[in-house]
Amino acid sequence: MSVREQELQRLLKHAKAASEQGGLFLLSPPAAGASILLLETHALLTAEHGEVIPIYFAFDRRDETVEKACFRFVREFLSQFAAFGRSSWLDELAGEYSQINADGGNASLIKACFELPNLAGAVGKRCFVMLDSMHEIAFMRNADGFVSQIKRQWEDAPFRYVFSAYRRFFGKDFDLPRLMVDRLDDKQASRIIEQYAAKYSVSLNDECRDLLATQLGGDIENIESVIRRATAENITLDSFSNVQRAYAEEIFSGGICTYFDAVIASAAPSARDAADLIALLYDSAKAKLSPVDAWRARLGLDEGQFARMLNVLHMEELIRLSSNRVEVMSERLAFGDYISGRHRLEIKRETRARVFADELIRYMRRAPELMARRYRRSQALDLKQVLSRFDRQEVPLAMFDYASFKENYKGLGTPDMNAKLAGDKTTLRLPKVIFAASTDSFYPNIREHIDSERSAVGVAFETAGYKAEDEVVWLAAEIDSKLEVERETAEFWCDRLETAALMCDFANYIIWLIAPEGFTADALEIIRQRNGFGSSRRQVEMLQEHFTGKVSHRSAETETDGYSITIPMGSDGELIAAHTLEDIARKHDVGSGMINQMKTAVVEACINAAEHGSSPDGQIRLSFNVDAERMNITVANRGLRLADVQKSADRESQARRGWGLKLMERLMDEVRLEQTDDGTTIKMSKLLAA
Amino acid sequence: MATETGNIGVATPTKQATVKASNYLNKDSGEAIERECRLKLQDGCDELVVNFSQTELVNSVGVSILLGIIDSATCKGARVVFSDVRQDTVELFDMLGVSKHVVLA
Numbered sequence: 137m138s139v140r141e142q143e144l145q146r147l148l149k150h151a152k153a154a155s156e157q158g159g160l161f162l163l164s165p166p167a168a169g170a171s172i173l174l175l176e177t178h179a180l181l182t183a184e185h186g187e188v189i190p191i192y193f194a195f196d197r198r199d200e201t202v203e204k205a206c207f208r209f210v211r212e213f214l215s216q217f218a219a220f221g222r223s224s225w226l227d228e229l230a231g232e233y234s235q236i237n238a239d240g241g242n243a244s245l246i247k248a249c250f251e252l253p254n255l256a257g258a259v260g261k262r263c264f265v266m267l268d269s270m271h272e273i274a275f276m277r278n279a280d281g282f283v284s285q286i287k288r289q290w291e292d293a294p295f296r297y298v299f300s301a302y303r304r305f306f307g308k309d310f311d312l313p314r315l316m317v318d319r320l321d322d323k324q325a326s327r328i329i330e331q332y333a334a335k336y337s338v339s340l341n342d343e344c345r346d347l348l349a350t351q352l353g354g355d356i357e358n359i360e361s362v363i364r365r366a367t368a369e370n371i372t373l374d375s376f377s378n379v380q381r382a383y384a385e386e387i388f389s390g391g392i393c394t395y396f397d398a399v400i401a402s403a404a405p406s407a408r409d410a411a412d413l414i415a416l417l418y419d420s421a422k423a424k425l426s427p428v429d430a431w432r433a434r435l436g437l438d439e440g441q442f443a444r445m446l447n448v449l450h451m452e453e454l455i456r457l458s459s460n461r462v463e464v465m466s467e468r469l470a471f472g473d474y475i476s477g478r479h480r481l482e483i484k485r486e487t488r489a490r491v492f493a494d495e496l497i498r499y500m501r502r503a504p505e506l507m508a509r510r511y512r513r514s515q516a517l518d519l520k521q522v523l524s525r526f527d528r529q530e531v532p533l534a535m536f537d538y539a540s541f542k543e544n545y546k547g548l549g550t551p552d553m554n555a556k557l558a559g560d561k562t563t564l565r566l567p568k569v570i571f572a573a574s575t576d577s578f579y580p581n582i583r584e585h586i587d588s589e590r591s592a593v594g595v596a597f598e599t600a601g602y603k604a605e606d607e608v609v610w611l612a613a614e615i616d617s618k619l620e621v622e623r624e625t626a627e628f629w630c631d632r633l634e635t636a637a638l639m640c641d642f643a644n645y646i647i648w649l650i651a652p653e654g655f656t657a658d659a660l661e662i663i664r665q666r667n668g669f670g671s672s673r674r675q676v677e678m679l680q681e682h683f684t685g686k687v688s689h690r691s692a693e694t695e696t697d698g699y700s701i702t703i704p705m706g707s708d709g710e711l712i713a714a715h716t717l718e719d720i721a722r723k724h725d726v727g728s729g730m731i732n733q734m735k736t737a738v739v740e741a742c743i744n745a746a747e748h749g750s751s752p753d754g755q756i757r758l759s760f761n762v763d764a765e766r767m768n769i770t771v772a773n774r775g776l777r778l779a780d781v782q783k784s785a786d787r788e789s790q791a792r793r794g795w796g797l798k799l800m801e802r803l804m805d806e807v808r809l810e811q812t813d814d815g816t817t818i819k820m821s822k823l824l825a826a
Numbered sequence: 827m828a829t830e831t832g833n834i835g836v837a838t839p840t841k842q843a844t845v846k847a848s849n850y851l852n853k854d855s856g857e858a859i860e861r862e863c864r865l866k867l868q869d870g871c872d873e874l875v876v877n878f879s880q881t882e883l884v885n886s887v888g889v890s891i892l893l894g895i896i897d898s899a900t901c902k903g904a905r906v907v908f909s910d911v912r913q914d915t916v917e918l919f920d921m922l923g924v925s926k927h928v929v930l931a
Contacts, residue, residue: 547861619890711850714883732914739885743852795886795922802921 139324139331140173143317147177151188151264151296159290162300164317166452167395169328169356170300173317174266182219187262188296189220191253194268197275197402202282203238205273206249210236213252217263225259242278246285257294265297271305271451275402287312304451320354322346322510328356332363339372343774343814344379346752347503350510351383351469358470361391376813380499387473388492396474403448409437411482413445417454418479421464421472425580428460463580469506473499504777507814509587511750511775516589517650517676519612523572523594525683526610532560535679536669538654546674557678567596567608575611579636586632590614593636611637612648614673618747618794621651621670626659630666650676700759703742705751705773710742713758717769724762726824733803734767734822740796741771741818749775749815766805767822774815843871844909851884856891863895872904875931879910889922896927907931 138144150160164170174192181190193212199205210233218226229252238245253263267286273279283299290297299306303316320328326349333340352358366373366382373379386392404410412435420426432442446462449455454471456463466472473495480491534540540562545553575591576583582591591613598606611633615621629649637645647668649655654672655663663670701716703709714735721731738758745756751774761768778797800820801807810817843866848855863874874895899906909931911919919925 547857547859549858708850708852710885711883729914735883736885736914736918739883743885743887795889799886799918799921 138173138176139320139327140169140317143173143315144176144180146315147173147298148180150298151177151181151190152186153296158296159287159312160296160298161306161312161314162298162317163303163306163314164300165319166302167355167357168317168319170317171268172356174268174298174300178266181264185220188264189217189256189261191216191263191265192268193266195270195272195276197272199272199276201277202242202279203245205276205282206238206245207236210249210252213265217256217261229255242282243285246282247289250286250289253290253295253297254293263295265295266300267297268300270299270301274305274447274451302451302453304453320349320356322349322354322514325349325352325354325359329359329363332360333373336363336367338363338366339374341374342753343507344373344376346510346814347376347379347507348373348383350506351503353467353469355468355470357395358386358392361386361395365390376503377500380496380503384492384496384499387470387477387495388488392470393474396471399448399452399454403445404437404441409435409441409445412436414475414478415483417464417475418483420462421466421475425461425463428457428462431462503813504780508750508776508780511752512587513589514752515750516587517614517673517680519590519592519614519650520572520574520594522676522680522683523569523592523596523610523612526566526569526594526596528566528568528600529683530563530565531679531682532557533562533564534560535675535682536564536648536671537660538670538672538675539657539660541672541675542654553678557682565598567594567598567610568600569594569596569610570602571595575613575633575636578640581639582632582636586613586615591633593640607644609637609640609642609645610648611642611645612650614650617651617653620653621649621655621659623656623658623662626655626662626670630663630668633668634666699761700757702755702757705742705746705749705754705756709756710739710746713738713742713756713771716758717760720760720762721767724767724824726762726767730767730822730824734769734820737800737803737807737820738769738771740799741769741820744778744796744818745771745773745775745816748778749773751775751815762824764824766824769820769822770817771820772815772817776816777812777814778809778816778818840873841869841871842873842875843869844875844877846877846879847881849880849882851878851881851888851892853887853891856888860891860895864898867899867902867904872902873907874899874904875907875909877909878912878915881912881915884915884918886922889918889924892924893927896924900927905929 147160147162150158162170162174171194178190178192181188191213193209195205199208214226214230214233233252236245236248253265256263270283273282276282287299299312326345329345329348330340333345348359348362352362362379362382363373365371365386366378369382369385371378371382373382400410400413404413416431416434420431428446431446435442435445437445446455446457450457454465454468456465464472477491477495480486481488534545534557544560545556548556572592572594574588575586575593576588578593591611594610594612596608596610597603598608613629613633615625615629617625626649630647633647645667647663647666649663649668649670650673651670652673654675655670660670699720701713703713717734717738718731721734742756742758745751753774755773757772759770797807797809800818804820805823806821808819810819845859845862845866847859851859859876863876866874876892876895896906906927907929908919911930916925916930919930
């Protein structure tokens with residue numbers, strides 16, 4: 137099954153639609169797998185061998201000229217058509233086209249070559265033509281009007297077709313229906329990595345699969361390059377160090393390197409200009425936004441060269457152009473790594489071995505941070521979506537105001553809570569949010585303080601009249617704390633969001649802070665003074681349930697195997713672990729006092745896993761082993777590493793929480809936090825003879 | 827009910843309330859107890875008895891909530907008593923410094 141099954145079905149439906157006419161634009165970001173999708177469509181239609189004859193053609197800048205591209209199209213068309221059966225008509229056509237030349241100029245050559253599907257239609261053959269990578273035409277000589285001419289020629293043609301290109305390539309002159317394909321999400325990327333690992337016979341574990349998906353951001357071609365490299369170098373993808381080794385090889389000399397080399401060569405054809413561009417990209421990656429004029433002045437290119445360079449980088453989504461400013465797209469990690477490596481080798485002239493080693497170490501250090509960010513992202517509340525659903529609804533104030541929630545709802549079971557909410561007369565009328573986006577897309581500096589997914593801005597109107605005076609902007613942020621957030625922290629976050637509002641010229645705004653356990657009375661007072669709301673995570677979950685009518689819960693599967701069990705996080709799963717431990721210990725005649733101490737230690741380990749892990753699978757794996765001298769217990773989970781979490785939780789450990797590990801150490805004879813690539817593994821032992 | 831309090835030997839009326847802890851004291855059941863206790867304190871109760879006779883297991887999150895209850899009670903001049911606590915839970919309360927803030931009965 138394709139990872140893009142929905143889009144594949146849409147293409148097949150388009151190919152076979154009863155109406156003979158019609159084109160479709162397939163638009164996607166670079167390396168999002170649009171070509172794979174078209175080739176899958178081609179393969180399925182070929183295998184069916186039905187009425188529709190699929191023709192796939194990809195433009196390639198290596199053709200350099202329109203003539204070469206036209207001739208190659210003719211060859212591809214005739215050979216693919218012939219695969220569906222030779223005929224005297226086809227043989228005659230092939231004979232005629234073997235004489236074709238460019239003597240009449242580009243326009244007549246294009247007309248003759250791209251007339252082929254029309255000619256097939258005239259003899260009752262139904263073609264489905266897929267023209268892929270049309271953005272490559274931008275790199276060909278004298279290609280102005282090439283795309284428009286094909287489009288005009290095929291407008292009323294008796295066959296169906298698809299134009300596929302990067303989403304930043306097509307202009308406003310085209311009015312065909314569009315099929316937008318985005319980058320693969322984490323789940324799709326994971327599936328395709330598994331498929332490639334199977335195809336290239338590479339051993340792969342879940343943690344490494346997720347690291348690859350995160351690091352390469354769903355970039356299909358780069359993913360395949362790394363897995364191919366692992367096969368070539370006989371590297372098993374079962375540790376982060378191995379993944380980063382294969383990735384580093386690709387960045388320095390493999391497919392990823394070749395891809396970005398080609399982009400830089402297109403943007404800046406001379407070696408000197410390319411070196412200047414590399415240095416500029418390296419410096420700009422740190423500067424976030426730079427004026428276009430500053431780039432122009434630094435590169436010293438003529439207007440035509442400069443425009444071409446910006447266009448190439450923009451189309452490849454390596455920079456973002458807006459309001460006369462340029463921003464290097466930091467989310468393309470592989471590009472940042474490529475620029476960093478090439479800058480050190482070419483500009484700083486450092487030795488290759490030194491640069492390779494340093495960069496590899498940097499990738500290794502970065503891996504847990506990337507995974508931590510992925511896990512935090514997966515646990516985030518999706519504030520953008522919550523804001524989008526406001527839709528002028530009237531909701532109980534207790535869903536926003538933590539003081540009211542704490543007073544009236546906290547501690548109630550779900551049925552009682554729902555019943556009480558239904559009768560709550562103190563309400564809040566929400567505005568109609570017309571546009572919601574992450575805060576960093578309005579104000580990039582906020583990234584220094586919060587992940588993109590954990591803060592959002594909703595531009596809204598209080599009334600349906602959409603008058604300027606009714607405009608209000610909600611700025612929401614999800615912040616971390618194990619306890620109720622105190623005044624100082626609330627003040628810090630109000631300052632951050634107010635700065636964002638100020639920098640974006642939002643005249644009328646409302647701050648909304650969300651913390652897992654809500655806010656102290658002092659903190660709420662500060663938030664109120666700053667015209668905001670402070671809510672707990674539970675309140676926002678209630679709000680989501682109110683909007684969607686669905687109860688949020690985590691799915692989890694359990695399985696048992698002897699003295700190993702897997703429990704779901706939450707839902708008192710730790711109690712099941714504690715009882716299992718008790719049964720095993722009693723079977724081995726362990727005393728009650730020891731059993732109770734071990735039960736508490738296991739419960740604490742499970743709570744730590746659930747609380748800190750941001751686990752992707754929501755599972756805790758426990759194993760128990762008893763011998764004559766000791767009982768050994770291992771508690772493991774995927775997700776954030778406890779060692780990393782503890783660094784940021786120092787302040788909390790002074791307060792009433794964060795006792796888990798200390799308590800385990802007091803209750804057990806030995807507690808070890810294992811070094812892992814991903815997640816946390818705690819090994820504990822209790823001496824039975826003590 | 828009346829009891830003798832303080833050093834001056836004056837008998838003052840005590841309004842006692844008992845809240846029962848469930849078999850597992852964790853975040854959810856702790857918050858339920860916290861809510862009960864808050865309501866009792868609002869009603870003017872000046873001695874809160876938390877009964878642990880059913881409680882088999884207590885975790886550290888539950889303990890932190892109990893400390894919050896003790897704080898709230900102290901602020902309102904009320905006393906907190908933990909009754910029928912199992913020996914291993916007493917040991918846990920000792921380890922986490924809870925015992926010094928309450929009467930264990």
